[in-house]
Amino acid sequence: MKEVWVFNGAEGRFPSAVFDARADAQRWIAKNALTGVLTKYPVGISVYEWAIENGQFSAKNEQQKSSAFIQKFSSAAQEHVHFENGIAE
Structure with missing residues (x-):
């Protein structure tokens, strides 16, 4: 499955960058001394569906299917x- 790093x-409020290689993302974060979170996302499938397919989540009620x-x-x-001033925590 193709993945990107966001x-x-x-x-x-919104992502500030998307990379297809974690190393590129980490270099950019370090270069700019950024604080935030770098997360791997699957491409072509929602995180909701990905979590269900991988056994990470199961909807327990109708509200969780809304x-x-x-x-x-x-x-x-x-x-x-997690990064603080460009350094991974």
Whole structure:
């Protein structure tokens, strides 16, 4: 499965960068001394569906199958790295 790395800066509302290689993302984050989270996302499938397919999530009720729930869904099971001033924590 194709994957990308998405960087969300601290207090940012939207991602500020997308990379297809983690090393490129980490170099950019370090170069600019950024604070935030770098997360690996699958391409061509929602995180909600990915989590279900990989046994990381199971909807327990109808509310967890709703549009409102799915559109805000994220998974702690996604590989991610926290950065503070460009340094991985």
